[in-house]
Amino acid sequence: MVKAALKPLYQKQEVNKDEYTDINRDVSRLLYDKVGDAGGLADQTNRDWWQKVASDEVESAVKALRAAQVVPTVAS
16 A cells, blocks of 8 residues: 555655655554554455555655755855
């Protein structure tokens, strides 16, 4: 699920290899904690919902990464 959300960003070079790895690991762990077990992914409706959650979490992680990369300017 996380891989499906991250792959297009990686292919467009919006995230590099290290960022991809970090986001994949962090979001996957978050989802494992939330889902609990594979029973939460048993039907297609639940899978679709969790895919949206994964996509939203990836988007949030990328935005946070970009915000952290912004260097504040100092007024003269």
